[in-house]
Amino acid sequence: MSEPKKYTYYPGCSSQASATHLDQSLRAVAPKLGIELEEIDDWNCCGASVGHVEGGTLPQTALSGRNLAKARKQGTSDVLTACAACYLNTHGVNEKIKNDVRTRKRVNESLGAVDLNYEGDLNVRHACEVLVNDVGLEKIKGQVKNPLTGLKVAGYVGCQTVRPFAATDTGGNYDTYDQPEFLDNFVKACGAEAVEYDPKTSCCGGSVSVYSPDKTLHLIKKIVQAAVDAGADVIATPCPLCQQNVEMYQSAINKEFGTNFNIPVVFYSQLMAVAFGMDAKKDAALDQNMIKPLKLVEMARKTAG
Amino acid sequence: MRTIAAAPAGSRTYDLNFARWVYQNVDGGDRLSLCMQCGMCSGSCPIGTAMDHGPRKLFMMIRAGMKEAVLTSDTIWNCTQCYNCVVRCPRQIPVTNILQGLATVAVREGYAPEQPTAKFAKAFWFSVKHFGRTDERLVTAFFYFSFGLVEGIKRGLANLPIALRMIKAGRMHLGAPHRAKGAADLRAIIAKAEEIEKRERAQGAQQ
Numbered sequence: 001m002s003e004p005k006k007y008t009y010y011p012g013c014s015s016q017a018s019a020t021h022l023d024q025s026l027r028a029v030a031p032k033l034g035i036e037l038e039e040i041d042d043w044n045c046c047g048a049s050v051g052h053v054e055g056g057t058l059p060q061t062a063l064s065g066r067n068l069a070k071a072r073k074q075g076t077s078d079v080l081t082a083c084a085a086c087y088l089n090t091h092g093v094n095e096k097i098k099n100d101v102r103t104r105k106r107v108n109e110s111l112g113a114v115d116l117n118y119e120g121d122l123n124v125r126h127a128c129e130v131l132v133n134d135v136g137l138e139k140i141k142g143q144v145k146n147p148l149t150g151l152k153v154a155g156y157v158g159c160q161t162v163r164p165f166a167a168t169d170t171g172g173n174y175d176t177y178d179q180p181e182f183l184d185n186f187v188k189a190c191g192a193e194a195v196e197y198d199p200k201t202s203c204c205g206g207s208v209s210v211y212s213p214d215k216t217l218h219l220i221k222k223i224v225q226a227a228v229d230a231g232a233d234v235i236a237t238p239c240p241l242c243q244q245n246v247e248m249y250q251s252a253i254n255k256e257f258g259t260n261f262n263i264p265v266v267f268y269s270q271l272m273a274v275a276f277g278m279d280a281k282k283d284a285a286l287d288q289n290m291i292k293p294l295k296l297v298e299m300a301r302k303t304a305g
Numbered sequence: 306m307r308t309i310a311a312a313p314a315g316s317r318t319y320d321l322n323f324a325r326w327v328y329q330n331v332d333g334g335d336r337l338s339l340c341m342q343c344g345m346c347s348g349s350c351p352i353g354t355a356m357d358h359g360p361r362k363l364f365m366m367i368r369a370g371m372k373e374a375v376l377t378s379d380t381i382w383n384c385t386q387c388y389n390c391v392v393r394c395p396r397q398i399p400v401t402n403i404l405q406g407l408a409t410v411a412v413r414e415g416y417a418p419e420q421p422t423a424k425f426a427k428a429f430w431f432s433v434k435h436f437g438r439t440d441e442r443l444v445t446a447f448f449y450f451s452f453g454l455v456e457g458i459k460r461g462l463a464n465l466p467i468a469l470r471m472i473k474a475g476r477m478h479l480g481a482p483h484r485a486k487g488a489a490d491l492r493a494i495i496a497k498a499e500e501i502e503k504r505e506r507a508q509g510a511q512q
């Protein structure tokens with residue numbers, strides 16, 4: 001195998017809480033795909049989608065500023081993150097520091113309080129974009145030892161993984177905003193079947209779902225219903241918040257709408273770990289899904305030991 | 306160096322300074338004058354039915370100087386930040402960022418004390434500031450109890466089954482909150498950033 005490529009990895013807060021299974025499975029499959037992840041030393045929260053409200057615009061910007069300054073101290077490798085919100089903030093701030101002199105000055109004045117500095121000479125990239133542009137589908141296919149034959153997967157991409165950067169030059173131009181194909185391609189590379197699924201980039205309500213689910217349950221219902229109608233065994237997603245909302249609220253939806261949903265929601269990296277013949281628990285972290293992906297667990301068992 | 310218009314007085318219903326003030330002080334607001342009121346943003350919005358006005362109308366209200374109505378509008382709070390509007394706007398107006406900027410102003414000027422989003426944001430920022438990272442348990446508890454003791458317990462209990470399943474799945478840990486070692490450094494950076502914004506606002510008000 002060719003030399004692995006090194007990336008500075010920003011796991012983000014969800015990696016230690018609601019999306020431990022994304023972090024764990026990504027770290028497991030990365031070396032197989034020639035990706036070396038070096039974590040940003042003592043990273044902090046990116047501010048997610050609400051930091052600006054109470055904190056203010058510049059303090060929110062400075063959060064990513066510190067992470068980028070710390071990453072730059074570790075070298076010039078591209079910064080990689082797998083979380084949609086982390087990517088949105090970190091990539092967005094990075095581009096602003098690069099292109100807007102006033103922002104650069106103000107962020108650096110803030111960072112100066114602890115003798116940090118960052119001039120905007122890194123690139124911040126989404127894990128999926130790296131998989132598409134640097135790794136490539138062939139390499140993914142090449143690692144498959146346990147093809148997920150017969151597993152029907154609804155590829156639910158969500159919003160912020162592709163919007164607003166996926167079709168921009170700095171975002172790597174890796175897919176479209178409305179009908180992205182990368183996730184279905186990952187699914188197929190793993191040997192599974194990507195079912196016809198329309199609401200690929202429908203909104204799960206994001207953080208509004210976390211604190212006011214009454215306003216957004218109908219949005220999540222649409223996402224689950226389409227997957228069930230298409231006969232999917234699991235929903236796959238790249239986004240921590242999507243995974244949490246779509247999984248966690250199925251029981252509330254059943255109560256509210258009289259449905260009978262109980263479909264597992266997994267990360268693409270969990271699918272890859274199983275397809276690569278890795279361990280169901282240690283690598284694919286399948287024990288961390290609240291709705292157990294039984295079919296996938298069964299498939300993982302085939303190659304265990 | 307850009308000039309900053311005086312912050313408009315809150316007392317008037319129609320404050321024609323408000324539009325200029327938004328253009329100059331809200332992140333991305335400088336592009337707002339390009340809005341041609343086509344409605345693509347509101348038409349693309351997944352949660353439009355839960356919004357009183359939607360972005361298109363809100364932007365028109367900004368131009369009309371309806372400060373009070375704009376800053377108390379639930380449009381800025383119910384936005385899920387899906388960025389549909391941003392990628393579709395024919396004038397490349399950063400709609401989502403403008404709504405975010407308005408949310409910041411609304412909180413700072415005391416227009417949104419009872420908004421769940423604002424309450425959640427407060428809990429979230431507390432966690433960021435003290436620990437450098439966000440702890441979901443802390444944020445949730447802080448958020449629930451911001452509605453008062455009884456309501457807090459009620460909401461906590463309603464979500465207990467989910468919390469228990471998360472713990473069982475190993476996704477909600479039970480120890481002390483995660484923290485960045487450099488949380489104190491981060492606080493110093495945040496304090497400096499706040500100071501810069503305050504300084505700029507004071508400079509703006511003098512002109």
Ligand code: SF4
Nearest residue numbers: 340341343344346394
């Ligand atoms: S899509 Fe853009 S130009 Fe059209 S109304 Fe919305 S903000 Fe204005």
Ligand code: SF4
Nearest residue numbers: 350384385387388390
């Ligand atoms: S970003 Fe907000 S305003 Fe724009 S379409 Fe999405 S929910 Fe609506």
